[in-house]
Amino acid sequence: MARKIGSRYTVHQVIGRGSAGTVWLGEGPDGPVAVKLLREDLASDQVLVGRFVQERSALTGLDHPNVVGVHDMVVDGSDLALVMDLVRGSDLRTRLEREGVLTPQAAASVIADVAEALAAAHAAGIVHRDVKPENVLLDLAAPPGPGGAPRARLTDFGIARLVDAPRRTRATRIIGTPDYLAPEIIEGLEPRAAVDIYALATVLYELLTGATPFGGGHTGAVLRRHVTENVPPVAGMPDGLWRIISECLAKAPASRLRAAELAVRLRELLPELAGLPPLAVPAPRAAEEPLTPAEAVYAEVDAGPGTHRRRRGPAVPLVPAPSPDSTRDTHTSLRRPSAEELASYAAESRAQRSAAGQPAHRRSRAARIRRRRTLAVLVAVLLLLAGAAAAFSAFAAEPPGAAHAFARTPAVALPGHLHPPV
Numbered sequence: 001m002a003r004k005i006g007s008r009y010t011v012h013q014v015i016g017r018g019s020a021g022t023v024w025l026g027e028g029p030d031g032p033v034a035v036k037l038l039r040e041d042l043a044s045d046q047v048l049v050g051r052f053v054q055e056r057s058a059l060t061g062l063d064h065p066n067v068v069g070v071h072d073m074v075v076d077g078s079d080l081a082l083v084m085d086l087v088r089g090s091d092l093r094t095r096l097e098r099e100g101v102l103t104p105q106a107a108a109s110v111i112a113d114v115a116e117a118l119a120a121a122h123a124a125g126i127v128h129r130d131v132k133p134e135n136v137l138l139d140l141a142a143p144p145g146p147g148g149a150p151r152a153r154l155t156d157f158g159i160a161r162l163v164d165a166p167r168r169t170r171a172t173r174i175i176g177t178p179d180y181l182a183p184e185i186i187e188g189l190e191p192r193a194a195v196d197i198y199a200l201a202t203v204l205y206e207l208l209t210g211a212t213p214f215g216g217g218h219t220g221a222v223l224r225r226h227v228t229e230n231v232p233p234v235a236g237m238p239d240g241l242w243r244i245i246s247e248c249l250a251k252a253p254a255s256r257l258r259a260a261e262l263a264v265r266l267r268e269l270l271p272e273l274a275g276l277p278p279l280a281v282p283a284p285r286a287a288e289e290p291l292t293p294a295e296a297v298y299a300e301v302d303a304g305p306g307t308h309r310r311r312r313g314p315a316v317p318l319v320p321a322p323s324p325d326s327t328r329d330t331h332t333s334l335r336r337p338s339a340e341e342l343a344s345y346a347a348e349s350r351a352q353r354s355a356a357g358q359p360a361h362r363r364s365r366a367a368r369i370r371r372r373r374t375l376a377v378l379v380a381v382l383l384l385l386a387g388a389a390a391a392f393s394a395f396a397a398e399p400p401g402a403a404h405a406f407a408r409t410p411a412v413a414l415p416g417h418l419h420p421p422v
């Protein structure tokens with residue numbers, strides 16, 4: 001069903017849904033467009049509408065082949081819409097889900113494209129703040145790059161900043177997608193261009209290995225790893241890519257590459273990556289262990305009840321977005337941990353590392369096995385004690401010859417559904 005957006009656009013069909021709204025296929029005066037209609041609660045927020053209007057020229061002015069251009073921003077009654085280039089293809093998350101991992105050359109080519117988009121944005125004073133595979137569209141209508149890699153185009157510029165109005169994000173809270181959050185954001189510093197580089201290096205690592213370097217498990221654990229842990233090395237990763245990833249995941253923002261440098265370094269590597277197969281990566285880690293007490297302290301997720309449990313999955317453990325409009329789970333809002341809490345996580349992390357000498361996810365598996373063993377021994381001891389007590393009291397209370405009664409008395413009461421049928 002067609003619907004008018006402002007006086008110049010008509011939308012026909014939903015292409016997809018995200019946490020900030022719904023994307024429609026539409027038509028404008030110059031041809032087909034994609035129209036992102038922001039969620040109703042965002043559209044009715046006067047602070048946000050004001051920012052939307054203010055940012056209009058910065059966002060519509062960004063013109064680059066690796067950026068999904070914003071043509072127009074429409075405020076029309078209760079509609080708040082971004083009119084964008086229509087990209088014919090899929091997003092990088094969908095491709096990653098389909099293929100698991102990319103070849104080193106395809107991954108480097110896609111990330112070089114995004115780095116060029118970021119270089120243009122940073123030069124214009126715009127920080128993206130939500131670089132992740134969902135926000136990279138693969139344009140199948142554009143000529144492919146080296147090794148047949150599709151052209152990557154970065155979208156959702158400035159949306160995180162728009163939605164992240166001061167009223168929504170108190171100084172003590174973090175808005176973002178946990179796996180890609182730079183440590184300085186978690187520590188409360190103002191996000192600058194280097195946060196995009198950190199997030200993009202995280203995406204590169206994910207394209208190569210199928211998992212983000214610090215993801216997996218509860219959101220609190222993910223944030224702690226960003227601040228306190230170093231990126232675990234990956235067997236078989238080409239040296240050149242590994243050096244780039246390590247530099248861009250530096251904890252100190254100033255030590256990271258700039259976007260333009262990152263693009264150049266990746267493009268220089270492309271010839272030597274040609275023909276390399278995708279990395280043989282181990283099966284994804286399971287992450288079902290209970291929270292450590294320190295993690296539980298700041299694992300306070302705004303998104304609603306039930307989001308505190310650990311999530312399974314290799315890469316992007318995400319929490320439910322705040323609106324029924326969203327079908328994909330991408331953003332979280334967390335209480336920012338205090339300096340003391342971060343220090344205690346660091347100490348805890350060091351203690352765990354020196355105790356086990358293994359990376360976090362392997363440690364957590366070993367810890368889980370240890371916990372299970374301890375529990376099994378405890379249960380066995382309790383059962384033995386209970387059995388001995390029952391035997392003793394039956395022996396003491398029953399006359400000789402009544403042993404059959406004792407034999408039918410279970411030592412421990414079983415829940416109804418576990419009793420064998422009589």
Ligand SMILES: Nc1ncnc2c1ncn2[C@@H]1O[C@H](COP(=O)(O)OP(=O)(O)OP(=O)(O)O)[C@@H](O)[C@H]1O
Binds near residue numbers: 017019034036085321
């Ligand atoms: N300009 C566009 N052209 C074609 N498809 C698009 C365009 N922008 C977004 N889409 C598609 O619409 C869907 C929703 O996109 P949207 O940007 O709203 O959410 P997201 O980035 O997937 O998630 P989130 O908003 O939580 O970050 C995605 O599947 C994306 O592929």
